[in-house]
Amino acid sequence: MNLKLKALKKSLWVYHVSSGSCNNCDIEILDLLTPRFDVERFGIILAGSPRHADVLLCTGIVNKKCVERVKEVYEQTPKPCVVVAVGACACSGGIFRDGYQMAGPLDKIIPVHVYIPGCPPKPEAIIAGIVKFLKELK
Amino acid sequence: MNIIYSFGWFIFSFVVLSIVGLFVGWIDRKITARIQWRVGPPWYQNFADFIKLTGKEVLIPEGSNKFIFIFSPVLAVIASTICGSIILLVLKNSFGFGGDLILFVYLLTIPSLSIILGGSSSGNVLASVGISRELKLLLSYELPFICGIIIPALKANSTTSLIEILKFQQVNGSNILSLSGVIGFVVILIASTGKLGVVPFDLSEAETEIAGGSLIEYSGILLGFYKLTKSILLVVVPVFIVILYLGGTSITGLGSFLIFVLKYLIVVILITLIRNTNPRLRIDQALKFFWGWLTLIGITGILISLSGV
Numbered sequence: 001m002n003l004k005l006k007a008l009k010k011s012l013w014v015y016h017v018s019s020g021s022c023n024n025c026d027i028e029i030l031d032l033l034t035p036r037f038d039v040e041r042f043g044i045i046l047a048g049s050p051r052h053a054d055v056l057l058c059t060g061i062v063n064k065k066c067v068e069r070v071k072e073v074y075e076q077t078p079k080p081c082v083v084v085a086v087g088a089c090a091c092s093g094g095i096f097r098d099g100y101q102m103a104g105p106l107d108k109i110i111p112v113h114v115y116i117p118g119c120p121p122k123p124e125a126i127i128a129g130i131v132k133f134l135k136e137l138k
Numbered sequence: 139m140n141i142i143y144s145f146g147w148f149i150f151s152f153v154v155l156s157i158v159g160l161f162v163g164w165i166d167r168k169i170t171a172r173i174q175w176r177v178g179p180p181w182y183q184n185f186a187d188f189i190k191l192t193g194k195e196v197l198i199p200e201g202s203n204k205f206i207f208i209f210s211p212v213l214a215v216i217a218s219t220i221c222g223s224i225i226l227l228v229l230k231n232s233f234g235f236g237g238d239l240i241l242f243v244y245l246l247t248i249p250s251l252s253i254i255l256g257g258s259s260s261g262n263v264l265a266s267v268g269i270s271r272e273l274k275l276l277l278s279y280e281l282p283f284i285c286g287i288i289i290p291a292l293k294a295n296s297t298t299s300l301i302e303i304l305k306f307q308q309v310n311g312s313n314i315l316s317l318s319g320v321i322g323f324v325v326i327l328i329a330s331t332g333k334l335g336v337v338p339f340d341l342s343e344a345e346t347e348i349a350g351g352s353l354i355e356y357s358g359i360l361l362g363f364y365k366l367t368k369s370i371l372l373v374v375v376p377v378f379i380v381i382l383y384l385g386g387t388s389i390t391g392l393g394s395f396l397i398f399v400l401k402y403l404i405v406v407i408l409i410t411l412i413r414n415t416n417p418r419l420r421i422d423q424a425l426k427f428f429w430g431w432l433t434l435i436g437i438t439g440i441l442i443s444l445s446g447v
Binding site: 003004005006007008010011035038040041043047048049051052054076078079080 | 167171175177182183185189190192193194348349354357361
């Protein structure tokens with residue numbers, strides 16, 4: 001395993017993409033940064049700009065207005081980057097799958113590496129998903 | 139000094155400053171985490187961040203000035219390393235000339251100026267907000283910072299040489315042991331938080347409102363260079379304060395070296411505590427604070443030091 005990949009696994013900077021979510025998954029993501037869960041001990045911090053990010057944490061069904069934005073954010077992120085779909089909506093559409101504004105789920109728009117289901121997923125579930133992915137990453 | 143020796147010294151000080159700076163950056167983050175009742179990152183965190191950034195893709199935005207966009211982070215690293223190499227030479231007691239204090243003040247503004255250059259070349263709207271804040275902040279913290287530098291220079295018989303200030307303190311005791319020294323130390327400590335761009339004055343790259351500000355378009359190794367500059371400045375500025383105010387021992391043996399490290403860590407921890415107990419100021423509040431109270435206190439300190447206390 002090379003050094004840069006090792007370093008990438010130890011320092012994931014997260015950009016939070018909310019593409020038409022109901023705000024519930026976003027609250028759970030903010031919970032991750034609180035002292036109780038403290039993801040900074042794994043080197044995970046929230047970045048303000050997609051240019052700084054290694055991980056795109058996407059929530060919500062991708063609605064028709066958001067498609068262009070999600071694609072643009074994905075293109076603005078320097079590669080290698082990881083795309084994580086958080087919540088039932090981003091994974092499969094959830095209860096909004098038949099909605100008139102539905103353009104997703106996320107993996108129709110951009111390549112997705114990790115799916116974390118749940119409505120909303122618990123912070124523990126999000127951490128477990130990321131850790132499982134990091135173990136698989138080679 | 140011939141040119142090969144000075145180039146070798148530059149490389150040596152770059153390596154030393156980067157390693158020490160990245161490590162001290164971890165101490166800063168760990169203390170922050172403990173204050174917020176968290177566990178905090180492991181000790182190699184900042185090294186991992188930097189190595190990761192070297193492996194990332196570098197994106198150059200369309201419509202930017204490519205040369206300045208790439209050149210300004212390199213300039214920031216070079217300028218901060220030159221500051222650091224002068225400081226290391228002064229600590230070795232081997233080099234110093236009349237006026238290196240003034241040179242040092244000029245060199246310390248170059249990292250801020252290169253952030254302004256890089257941000258303005260990227261052509262981003264939020265970056266332009268960031269650089270306008272950075273410019274105003276640069277103008278505002280320079281005044282109290284210079285007040286804090288004048289006090290030890292006046293105390294050491296109006297010298298402008300760092301090594302003379304250090305030698306004066308070896309004979310007469312640290313500057314902080316006098317009234318004007320205490321005032322000057324407080325002034326320069328608060329002004330240096332502006333210089334380092336840590337929290338009460340980090341409004342030029344406020345992540346929550348302007349998403350990274352002047353650094354918003356930077357990615358990959360170029361962003362890594364800016365992070366490295368911040369780390370190097372985290373060594374250079376506190377060591378500069380130690381030389382100006384907490385001097386008193388020459389760094390020759392192991393014992394005096396450990397005392398020096400202790401003084402340095404005390405200054406870093408004070409800066410960390412300031413950063414953790416204060417919210418971010420608006421730019422008008424920062425300007426009022428720096429040009430108002432802090433400069434007044436600094437000028438008072440200068441007057442007191444002129445009277446010899």
